[in-house]
Amino acid sequence: xxxxxxxxxxxxxxxxxxxxxxxxxxxxxxxxxxxxxxxxxxxxxxxxxxxxxxxxxxxxxxxxxxxxxxxxxxxxxxxxxxxxxxxxxxxxxxxxxxxxxxxxxxxxxxxxxxxxxxxxxxxxxxxxxxxxxxxxxxxxxxxxxxxxxxxxxxxxxxxxxxxxxxxxxxxxxxxxx
Numbered sequence: 001x002x003x004x005x006x007x008x009x010x011x012x013x014x015x016x017x018x019x020x021x022x023x024x025x026x027x028x029x030x031x032x033x034x035x036x037x038x039x040x041x042x043x044x045x046x047x048x049x050x051x052x053x054x055x056x057x058x059x060x061x062x063x064x065x066x067x068x069x070x071x072x073x074x075x076x077x078x079x080x081x082x083x084x085x086x087x088x089x090x091x092x093x094x095x096x097x098x099x100x101x102x103x104x105x106x107x108x109x110x111x112x113x114x115x116x117x118x119x120x121x122x123x124x125x126x127x128x129x130x131x132x133x134x135x136x137x138x139x140x141x142x143x144x145x146x147x148x149x150x151x152x153x154x155x156x157x158x159x160x161x162x163x164x165x166x167x168x169x170x171x172x173x174x175x176x177x
Contacts, residue, residue: 010123055078104169128142
């Protein structure tokens, strides 16, 4: 039975640093991108069309103010999403709010008792086209899938049609056996 949900923002915090640095036209070493790309928090982002090298290549292109040549659809999406985050940090902050304040422990009774883990980890990361991936006791959520209402700043951010916390709970429930 699930007793605790831990929110992991390590990849997201690194990306906040990257977006702020690149917006200020600061250079970051490729080693920083390589280390982040290799982190366990980024595991769900990769497949045959987007790998750790593509992650590094896209961020290096943004850093060097270059367009991507011969890029896959996922690389282009990743490039666009990162550019979007740097263009309007206000939108980024609106997207971050539900993640930073999320505490699901008081809502665990809403989840099935048949979840075989006592503790699950929710990892927010910068992805490409995927929304979420459940891997054992880890739920990976693509931060770029959070939607905010620019016309109503008081509206709760969502993923799909659900408020972020409700979406997370619905995805965690899929771990039930």
